[in-house]
Amino acid sequence: MVHSEILKEIHRVQTKLSGKSASIHEYLANSHIAAKEIAISYGFHLKYAEMPNKKRQQTDAPTKASLN
Numbered sequence: 001m002v003h004s005e006i007l008k009e010i011h012r013v014q015t016k017l018s019g020k021s022a023s024i025h026e027y028l029a030n031s032h033i034a035a036k037e038i039a040i041s042y043g044f045h046l047k048y049a050e051m052p053n054k055k056r057q058q059t060d061a062p063t064k065a066s067l068n
Contacts, residue, residue, distance in 0.1 A: 013038075
């Protein structure tokens with residue numbers, strides 16, 4: 001496996017965020033904050049595409065009967 005400084009930093013940040021997060025949603029929020037802070041420290045900012053604010057449709061979880 002190739003080990004570079006950027007990969008070491010990615011692994012360090014992911015490990016830190018995983019330890020601080022109780023859910024995937026919290027992990028994603030913490031990841032977003034960390035990415036913004038890192039970008040600022042390197043002198044640039046992140047720009048995300050604008051997406052329409054549509055509510056996701058929740059699907060029913062499969063039942064045992066539907067899996068058979």
